[in-house]
Amino acid sequence: MNIILKINESNDKFDAPTIGISCVLLNNDKGMEIIDKYGKNIYLKETSFEKVAKHNAQLHNASNKPDNRNKIFDIYKNDGYKALDKYIKKKQGIKRVLYHIYYKIK
Numbered sequence: 001m002n003i004i005l006k007i008n009e010s011n012d013k014f015d016a017p018t019i020g021i022s023c024v025l026l027n028n029d030k031g032m033e034i035i036d037k038y039g040k041n042i043y044l045k046e047t048s049f050e051k052v053a054k055h056n057a058q059l060h061n062a063s064n065k066p067d068n069r070n071k072i073f074d075i076y077k078n079d080g081y082k083a084l085d086k087y088i089k090k091k092q093g094i095k096r097v098l099y100h101i102y103y104k105i106k
Helices: 029-038 049-053 069-079 081-105
Strands: 002-006 022-026 044-047
Touching: 022 029, 022 049, 069 081
Parallel strands: none
Antiparallel strands: 002 022, 002 044
């Protein structure tokens, strides 16, 4: 398995926990072909799985299910995508308002 890291062009250091490096796991030849074809403008560096996994818990364990997971699936199943989109936008809108209020009074 090849591990390739992408780095922000404005920073030439590979300090994984501090600069927000993205990881691309290439599991087969098709993945390598895609990187070869479309990765020309991306700074790539090969590394080991262990180094990447050290700072990425999801490579060790499954993610926790969000509390509203079943509700989201129920809305989609019963009312379709438009209803789900409306629900998500409503939830995000509330979070945005609370975020702005919090930082204005802080």
